Amino acid sequence: LRQAWVAPMPAAEAVRETGAEEDTADEWDDEDTLPDNWFIRLVHGVAWLLTVALSVLSVCFICYQLYALYGPYCKAKLLGDKTYRFPEYFYKVYGNDIADLTSEHWGYLGACAAVSFVSIRFVVPRHPFEARPTAPNDHAKSD
Numbered sequence: 001l002r003q004a005w006v007a008p009m010p011a012a013e014a015v016r017e018t019g020a021e022e023d024t025a026d027e028w029d030d031e032d033t034l035p036d037n038w039f040i041r042l043v044h045g046v047a048w049l050l051t052v053a054l055s056v057l058s059v060c061f062i063c064y065q066l067y068a069l070y071g072p073y074c075k076a077k078l079l080g081d082k083t084y085r086f087p088e089y090f091y092k093v094y095g096n097d098i099a100d101l102t103s104e105h106w107g108y109l110g111a112c113a114a115v116s117f118v119s120i121r122f123v124v125p126r127h128p129f130e131a132r133p134t135a136p137n138d139h140a141k142s143d
Contacts, residue, residue: 044128051123058116
């Protein structure tokens with residue numbers, strides 16, 4: 001049983017014995033060597049611009065909610081202020097009986113923050129407007 005855990009996979013042994021390369025120039029499809037057409041680049045550009053706009057709106061929304069709802073609520077809870085009232089829009093949605101922020105509210109804030117972080121960290125920096133290589137061998141796509 002110990003040998004099964006440390007032995008190389010059969011496919012890896014076959015590659016090593018035959019000396020096969022992982023990828024050769026003959027295995028490339030014509031689709032992989034053609035540059036992206038203008039329509040795909042247009043769609044990519046529009047999607048990227050929408051992502052940037054929605055990410056900025058998300059961050060603005062988070063800041064506003066922290067300022068108007070979460071910050072004052074936490075301050076009132078920490079100081080023991082029993083007279084604290086949520087903003088009026090909050091009562092329109094959840095009714096006059098609401099007294100505390102529940103896991104639903106904290107979950108909304110956390111989900112919005114997580115999605116905004118992923119968007120700003122991984123999507124926004126990879127903009128579609130950078131120059132692309134034109135030679136077939138320098139094509140940006142790879143499998």
